[in-house]
Amino acid sequence: MQMILNYFKKTWRSWLALIALVAVTACFFATNAQLYHDPIAKITSVQTDTTGQQSDPYGNRVETYKQTIETKLLNTNDRGKTIRLTNDYDESGALNVKLKQGQQVFLTHDSNMNWSVKNVRHDLLWVPFMVLVLGVMTILMGRHGRIMLLTLGLNVALFICFIFLNIAIPHSNLFVVFIPFAILTTLFTLGLLMGFKSRQTWTIVMTVLLTSAVTLLISKIVFMLLHNQGVYYEHMEFVTDNPSTLFMAMTLVGVLGAVMDEATDMTATLFSMQRERPNISSKELIKAGRNIGGEIFGALNNVLFLIFIAEQLPMAVLYLRNGNSWSFTYMTNLSIGMLQTLISAIGIVLTVPIGLMCFKLMTFRSLQNKGGQL
Amino acid sequence: MTVTIALALILFVLMVLIGGGKGLGAFVSLWINFFVLACIITLISFSFNPFWVLMIGGGIILTITIISTGSNENTTSLALTVSFIVMILLLLVIVPTEYLSLSAGFSVENSEALEGLSLGINVPFATLGICAALLATLGAIAEAAVAIAAGLNELKQDQPDANLSQIIHAGQGLGREIVGTAVNTVLFGYLADFLSLSLLFTRLNYSFAEIFNTKLFTSAVLSLMYSILGVVLVLPFTLLIFHQQNRNSGK
Structure with missing residues (x-):
């Protein structure tokens, strides 16, 4: 109890300010009808x-x-x-x-x-609620919270820019348009979180981009070899473009966050191990990497799995209540999310070997440089 | 062979090769969770009380996800306690918000998918919206809870001489980093989901005022916010319960 009291003694001003901010936002949106045309x-x-x-x-x-x-x-x-x-x-x-x-x-x-x-x-309703949640995040996370808020805003802004970019370019390929998006968000997110100058950041950026590329390549090859058998693009919702490029673009965006998460965890540990014991053997590093990776795979897969599948629950229940069989309900509502989950999971697993490789590459060069200086 | 089976096989081989026993656990946990989710959907469609189905199913999903990481007993029990608390807190936030927002159900943008379906089903869509919103947050909650709990226990083992408040302080720094990357994972997951819808909105030339007031956009933003809130709440509760546990054991 003492701990909670101490915490609120230190931060009560921020909490009060947040409550005021939420109230002001709510009042503004309750009375701003004149700003709308409709x-x-x-x-x-x-x-x-x-x-x-x-x-x-x-x-x-x-x-x-x-x-x-x-x-x-x-x-x-x-x-x-x-x-x-x-x-x-x-x-x-x-x-x-x-x-x-x-x-x-x-x-x-x-x-x-x-x-x-x-x-x-x-x-x-949702604007004041969003202010509340982001405010709670910023206060609870301290200085780190402000950087999180900044990266959140920046990533969403980039996302919106690229959506408009895709519309602005005639006959654009959605997947190709979202490749620079992937590169930019990875750079900004990791750079802001860990600093643009550290070698660790660049190792992680390299890992994330390489892993995403390899993962999508593998899935593309599987799709082609099996002639899209069992891929029900016709049941994807809100399709305006070519569904297969839309699917690839969605998978690319979805896999980024998870791969960044895992690559950050693993690479940070590898760097700190090497700092503590400069002549640590490759074998030990590989073992450590696999260990950390193994601990997070499962949880990370399930994060994406639940985000991709849970939102289909109302539609799936509707299908079942309309006398459809489970296999038809799965095919129409869940199969696309499941494919996305599996591809993302492959990406999450591949992060371990690719991350280790990138780590080796980056530190090998630094050792050589040191040798040169001596 | 369908693409799904081929990808599942590739995943299985990679997980076992790279993660060993833990990788196998991760692979199996994904399918158990899929099975649990399928049961939840089936039971709700059979008109079982959605609240109890959600609580029990959600509890099982959290447990499976946390156990699949193969952490030690202390970490598992701390993570489980915290994630259950956060799940119940989130439900207390989600229920009133969903009832006030009226964003459950479908809108005109869904009409193609709804063709030929009878919409007047016995389960209210407001309830289904709550179930979907809560289930989507669980993975992120479990992941953050395990990572922070494992970090705290490691700190305790590494520094047996440090007192509790020092460990809590170090744990706070570590936890904030974990929450930072977890929020990021969640954000990109939702952006991926939202990609097709945002393209549709721009193709239909919706104004921002129109987009902000569609059911689909509203429920997507609310879901993202529930997940972020869930992940963020994991940290203070983990620290609090860790503090409580270790203070008692010290006496």
């Missing part, structure tokens, strides 16, 4: 009535409802005007939503000025 209204009263039941041949039965809503426009020229409209929803809420008093919604109207709800306003 009409936004606030729901002032809601009356909900049952309209019956809806059922399907698979044994699903849900209650359906109709809401009569009164709203007040918050922007556009008709600001302050009261608008009445209706909203239908059902218990499961797949594409519709139960509205509540006090919510802000985007409205749209047809040519007869019949208004309807287009979308619920989401940014007034």
Whole structure:
């Protein structure tokens, strides 16, 4: 208990500032409707009535409802005007939503000025929440937290730039466009975390880029040799480009973070071992590298596996509830995520030998340099 | 032979060659977790209480992931305790946030995938959204918990003479580095997931105001934030519980 008290005694100002910041952000987004072009209204009263039941041949039965809503426009020229409209929803809420008093919604109207709800306003919730989480991170991580915040922002900004770059270049190949993205983020992230001048940073950068390249090459060869058998590109969601380049680009981005994580852990340990015992044998270094690698493989694989697969859970449940078999549900919803997981896992494992090789290469040259100076 | 099986075989060979016994454990843990996730999906679709399925399934996934690292008993028990605490805390954050955000379910961008499906199913999508959001965070929580717990125990072994607050202080520095790289891993995982959607948004010429208010963008950002929060919360709880355990054993 004493430890917690001491901690808050030291940092209570930061926590107070964070709470104030979150409150200010929330207030700003609750009242900034005038900054938007699309009409936004606030729901002032809601009356909900049952309209019956809806059922399907698979044994699903849900209650359906109709809401009569009164709203007040918050922007556009008709600001302050009261608008009445209706909203239908059902218990499961797949594409519709139960509205509540006090919510802000985007409205749209047809040519007869019949208004309807287009979308619920989401940014007034997630922006303050994001501020809260990033604030907690920055405070708990101290000086390191600020660098983390900087790299997060920089990586997201780079990502957005490259998305626009891909649109700007006509007939661009998404995967090729994201190769410089991979190089730049790796450089910035590792450089900011460990300094651009240290040899350790460059060893890790080399490891990450080489590992990603080898991993994608291996998977490309497997895809080609087996003629994409069992790869269901047609079930990928939101495909606008060539699905196979999209898949490769996604896999490249996904594997980067995990490989950076493992390469950092392993290389940092190898460097510190060599610093402590300058004439340590290669055999011992290799053994240490394999040991550290082995400890993190499993956990890292599962990090990516859960991120890639868990988000498909609602769709998978929907498929099963529609009387589809498990194999069809797997094929349509989970197989692409599983492929991504497996390729990333191969990358994570390959980080160990490639990292050891890069370490050897970088330190071998430094030893030679030292020899030259003497 | 399908591509999935070929890649799985390559992975198996590489893991055993490079990681030995631990590599085998890592390989097996991936498939056990897949099986557990499949069970979770099946049970929820059979209308079992999603809350209990999620808690038990999530607990099993955390346990499998942590045990798969092959750490010693002290590290495993510390990491398990911390990751369970963080999972429950996150659930307490996720449930109200998901209910307020109304970002569960699908939106117009999904319509192609939804063709021919009956959407009125007995399980509310708000609940499914909560399950998906929590499950996605578990891997990152387990990874950070094991890494920090292992680091703390190593520090304790290396410096038997150091007092507890010195170890905690060193552990804090080490932990912050681990959390830093873990947050990075999570970020790139989500960016990869988000790539296709962001291309769709730009192709459809959505404005930023429109993108920021779509269900899909909102749920993606919220998921990323839950995962970051989970990873970040692991550090203070690990330090706290490590402190508690070692103070008691010292007496």
